[in-house]
Amino acid sequence: MEKEKNFENRIRAFFRTLPNEWHLKHWGGGYAKAGIPDLIGCINGKFVAIEVKASDGKLSPLQIRTINKIDSAGGYAIVAYPEQFDELKKNLLSISKREI
Numbered sequence: 482m483e484k485e486k487n488f489e490n491r492i493r494a495f496f497r498t499l500p501n502e503w504h505l506k507h508w509g510g511g512y513a514k515a516g517i518p519d520l521i522g523c524i525n526g527k528f529v530a531i532e533v534k535a536s537d538g539k540l541s542p543l544q545i546r547t548i549n550k551i552d553s554a555g556g557y558a559i560v561a562y563p564e565q566f567d568e569l570k571k572n573l574l575s576i577s578k579r580e581i
Contacts, residue, residue: 483563485535489519492531492561495570499577501525516543524576528556536563
């Protein structure tokens with residue numbers, strides 16, 4: 482099973498291949514706001530937030546609320562699991578090409 486950090490690094494590497502992208506890693510912890518997705522970015526003017534999970538990872542109720550608020554505001558909130566990396570790449574490419 483791939484560790485969450487390794488998977489996150491693969492996502493960030495792919496993110497950097499996209500045209501017109503910007504992203505950052507949100508560092509959680511004692512002084513950080515809880516529930517914020519791990520990766521926050523913008524692709525061709527579209528707000529993208531990615532919550533990175535290990536294969537057995539589960540969303541907290543606060544993470545679910547945050548994801549729903551981002552979606553409601555017109556952004557793209559994605560929960561990413563290692564088994565779905567190809568689908569994630571396809572979705573990010575579609576966002577970069579303004580297909581979705």
